[in-house]
Amino acid sequence: MTAAILLFIVNLIFKGFLIGKTPNSLSLSEIDLLRRFNVYPAIGDYSFRYLAVIMSAAISLLTFYFIYRQTKNFWLAIAVVLSLTFAPYLFILSRFLNVYIAFLFLIAAGLALLPNNKLKYLAIIILVFAFSDRRIVSADLNDLFKILDLRNLFFAGDTVSSVLHIPLTGFFMYVDLFFLFAGWYFLYLKKGAEKLVNPLNFLFATGIVFYFLSTSSSLNTYRGLLIFYYLSIVIGSGYYFLARNRLLPLIIIIVLANIVFYQELAYNHFDKKSSFEWGYAEQATIQYFNNRHLSQPLILSKSSAGKLDRYVNFFSNTNFKTKTLTVNQMKKTCVKNSSNYCLVREDELPYFGLAKDDIKLVFRYYDGLPMYFLLPTR
Amino acid sequence: MNNKKTTLILLFLILILGCFLRFYKLGSIPPGPEWDEASVGYNAYSIAQTGRDEWGNKLPLIFPAFGDYKNPLYIYLTAGVVKLFGLNIATTRFINTLTGSLLILVWFFIADLIFKNKKISLLTAFLLAVSPFGIYYSRIAGDGMMLSVFLIGAGLLAELYFLKTKRLLLCIISILLLILSMFSYNLARIVSPLLMLAVFIINFISVKTNRRWFVIPLVIFLLALFIIYKQSAISLSSRFQYVGIFGQKKGVVLQINEFRDHDKNNLLSKIFHNKVTFFGITLSSNYLAMFSSDFLVNFKHQTDVSESFWPPLHLILLPFYYLGLIFLISKIAGSRNRRERLSYLLLLILILVAPISSAITEGGSGKRDLAALGTWEILSAYAAVYLLGRKKLLTTIVIIILAVNLYAYFKFFYYTYPRDYGQIYAARENKICGLEKQNYSRFDYFIVPRKIDNVSYIFPLFCQQYSPLKYRQERQFTTKDGWFIVNRFDKYLFVDDTTAKDLAGLKLKNKTVAVFMNADERNLFVLQPKKLRFIPVLPVLKYNDVSLYMFSMKL
Incomplete structure (x- = not known):
């Protein structure tokens, strides 16, 4: 429990650091959302964004609880939380107010708090339909392959728009590519966490459905959110699997280096590259x-x-x-x-x-x- | 499958299918010739007739062509075909088509040697026979792409046989074939040396006896490298600057400057934003793209000639491809038989090395990843046979989906594509050429504007099988930025613009000339003062929504 709370605090600090600096202006979608809740901040006041930070940190905490309850594997749960903490797509979603962070928070809450798998699945289905357009927005398989594309996942990021795209960064860090394959191997071939497999498969399948039903704002960061959440858990499993095999010092070095690299890109270049969208x-x-x-x-x-x-x-x-x-x-x-x-x-x-x-x-x-x-x- | 006869019959049928898909309407699907094909064809014709290329170089090691320096092997082989059957689109494409068909056999035997499973071998051959990249690149001749891929595949096959039989001659043949591939198409200059290095290391470590005999293939390799160095000193560097990602004016360098500007060029930005980091990221990203679903099932290049309009893999094969890759890696890790493991390893090395030439060039390109042709099919076949096994229902579903994929592809390639995309294959230039041929005796000169390309001169040479000797004596040309710009030969004049002033400046008094224009050029022309009388020779010719006008005038 102490470790989980510590990680929650780490999340708050990591994602909340200089919250008003990047992005240092508001997008129109953020303005629309705040209007809906009758929130009218002063210019330069970004304190409302801490809500997104808190929800994002809570996602990590809830996921920890979910993984631990399913597998009783403390270190696996920690590894997954670390993956969620540092994932670029989640970092950027935590930096401004949006409904999708709330959506993911509720998904994580459902997985963590509901007592059995059937209720979890039901909760996920309800949330998917609640947060989607409830009609097929796009049935183009090619778009789905773009989102699952390895290059886009780890290097190119959202190809639809740069508004949520950290330059030179994908939805995940470069090095996560290796952990993704390691995670798949650990979960599906080595069967290292059997009780996780079914919920994860369901999450992935619903992620595909959500992709085709999701809102017509059409940013891949939003539409692929459930799929990315699934991949984050797999990547975290990869961290755990490889760290267990005496590669921990190497993993720490390369992951830290990647974090520093993309954080510099996020803080110094993100909103400069898409300053039009951020007003x-x-x-x-x-x-x-x-x-x-x-x-x-x-x-x-x-x-x-x-x-x-x-x-x-x-x-x-x-x-x-x-x-x-x-x-x-x-x-x-x-x-x-x-x-x-x-x-x-x-x-x-x-x-x-x-x-x-x-x-x-x-x-x-x-x-x-x-x-x-x-x-x-x- | 134990029945050898059944295997042979099936293989024969697959080969017939592959040949049919490649040879059917070879001269018109895709339409052509396009610019590089015309250049290759004419240079081959020139070699066949005179022993010299279009620029008068005797049996050159590299062909200057337009200034893009084409590789020699394909042109020499085509010269043999042209000598026997004359110069036309089909004979120009023949070598690629033939080698593309033979590639099916090569990969059948590769699969057989590696997996020792007739089902996998036959399925590999079938998938290659119906492969979109396999079919498309066998039907064009802008360069020796398919020839190069065939030689790489054959080199790999020879090496696999060497590992099986330990006969040194096979190792030498393998090296020779890989060297020849380097004279066929530029991608082999990246892929083949790396493969050869792997071959040397594997052979030297694994073959315990007669190690001193490896000096022979090593000497051959070093000699070839020397020849290539001599041949490529100019051509390769200029080509690389044109297409590579490393130039000073390229996107990566501009990006570094932009990011440093954001940081006001401070020390931190120099640490993070430099050529090492940015080129590393770009190379890794480009490399990974070749294994990614977006390329394998989405890639459609709709504007460039010599790029396939259909992705390399049929959609249903995508999961099998990835699974096949995973199974191959686990086989390497788990195999106890040394020879088997080395065979798997060789295949994996080819898979890993094939995308490198695409990774170091700017812009997505299917043709630069062509060395992977065969690997997509073998991995898909391996996983499909392994997973589907005796599952009849699942196998039936996969077959039905594959049949749908194939129907969609064949309908597009053999029907829609030649009808709707002809303009990419120099349709205008070919139509002009046809008109020139028809009206040759009626006009003193034919004037063709160079607005669209600088190399339209090659088409009258190709379509009229113009005497190379006569051409070399008559032509007038200049050079610009390393490119050759032919201005005139015989009755053909190539001008930058067809304004009244430009035409008057040609000083062809009292000559009857034919002028070709598209709609924009014509509209501009008619607006000008009517110093010249021009008469339409024929009604406007329409092709693919483009208009072509031919006017007759007396200057």
């Missing part, structure tokens, strides 16, 4: 105008309003309003020497007789992609 320019824009204490609404063109408005109207400490005008209206309002702040997109500049180089203040995404141009009215 980097939008938050920078809001922070800039918050500091200006605007007396009049910020004027937005119709094409710049959509995404920016959702951010402006979300944060609790946004101290200005916005007003959306057509380009023709802006031509009358956003004249020189007026006191208005007016934002447009790059393709609208010619309507004002301006070019890119005429603009002094541009709000960009991290990679330099310009998003909002401040007209020179003041």
Whole structure:
């Protein structure tokens, strides 16, 4: 029990470290989710994300309990928890608020707390249907092979979008490839944990079903979640099997090296590579105008309003309003020497007789992609 | 299966099936010739006629061709075929088709020697006979791909026979075949030396007597390496810079710079983001991709010539492939018979070495993993026979699914593919060539724009079987970035653009010329001041949604 609690704390620290730094802005899906629960944080306040961290840590704890109850093998349970602690897909899912971490938490809870296999299976089926679209979203087998593809699992990650993709990292660490095969060998050929096999097979089968029924947001990180959970347990079994065969020092070194490598990529490069999806320019824009204490609404063109408005109207400490005008209206309002702040997109500049180089203040995404141009009215 | 006669009959039938699938409509499926095929065919024709290649080099060790430096063995063998049967698409492709058919036999015997199970051997042969990669790469001739794969397979077979019989001659034959493969296609320059190294080590350790005789194959190998070094000094490095991942302007280096920029180029970023780590990750990722389900059952290259439009493995075989790999590894670990273990090990070495040439090049490519052809089939056959055994119901289900997979593939390859994908096989250039041939005497000159490619000159040479001697005397060409750009020969002029200004600049006063254009070029042309009168020679020719126009004008 002490070990399990210790691992829970390790999870909290590992996944909660600098929670506001990476990602350091909110995605639109996170905003939508918070709105549903009437949570409106201040800009720069990411404390709500600790809920995801706690659920993720709880997943590890519950999985420990499940494995231990099934196999009575303490070290096997520890190894699986370690696999879940350091898995990149779970790390990134723990860094922002989302329903899928809650889904996985409930799955792990069902496996750990329900008394017999039949109830566990029933619980998993109910949860799968509750969290899915309850219709076949995509029946393309090719997509499934993409998710089960070894390269995508260990090197390429989510090929659908980079929004949840740690650069140069797969859903699992590179070295986990060897532990995956070792884990399969241990579980299925050596029959090292027979009581785990049936629940794991069921988990994998339901994972396939969930993949085809899951929401039309279509990120592989979400759709493949149950499959990844299954693979994490197999990989953990691989850690246990190889560590048992006197390879523990080597395993520690290579796993630690891989963790350090991908953590550097996660903290220093993740949201920079997908700053568009994480609203980097939008938050920078809001922070800039918050500091200006605007007396009049910020004027937005119709094409710049959509995404920016959702951010402006979300944060609790946004101290200005916005007003959306057509380009023709802006031509009358956003004249020189007026006191208005007016934002447009790059393709609208010619309507004002301006070019890119005429603009002094541009709000960009991290990679330099310009998003909002401040007209020179003041 | 004890009945030798039954085995022979079944093998014969499989071979007939394989030959039929490879030879049926060889000249039109896929359509062609495409650019490399035309180049290979014409160089073979030139060798057959004059003993020199298109550039006048006498019996070269490497063929400059367009500046891409083609390997010699395939061209020399094709020269023999062309000498006997003339130059056309079928004769250009013949050697690949023949070796692709014989590969079925090679892998039958490999499976027989390794597993000693006729069911596995026959199933391997059958799966290879109906293999999408096996069929496709036997039907194109852009390079000696299938010839190379055949020689690698034959080399492995010879080595397996050596392990069985201990006759040194077989070891020498094995080395010779692997060396020849290196003169057929570039992938063998990675795969074959590694295989040869494995062969040397295995033989030296395992064969206790007459070790000094291994000097002979070693000398042959070193001599071959020297010839290849001489041959490849220019061509290989330029080819590698073009397709390899290691160049300074390649994606990996750009990525390193981007990541260091994120970290403001601090010490930590130099430790984490450097060529060692990034190339290591890229190589590992590319290597693993060749064993991955996305490649094995999803891979479809729909825009490039010389790339299969169908993945290498039929869908139902995927689980058998992976299981076969696991069974092979456990056999190596568990086998007590030394010769048996070495045979399994040799097979595993080929499996592990085959993807390397694909791993070190940019972009996914099926043809660079072609050395694995045969291994997919043998592993699938091994697992299928082992698992299905006497399970009749399961076997029936697998057979039905495989039949469905095969039907889908054959329908696509023999019907849909030649109908819908002809434009990838230089359909425009071939149509132009046909029109040139038909109207040769009507025009003083034929003008072909180079907007689409720089090497359209090869098509009139190929389709008209133009005299190589005459061509070498007449042609005018330049070089750019190592590529040869032919501007004219005989009545054929190749121009960058067909604007009125460009045509006027050709200074062909009072000459009747035929000009070929696609829709964009034509629309641009008609907008220009009408300094030139042009008359459509024929109604617009449509193929695969592309329009081809032919105009006659007096300059």
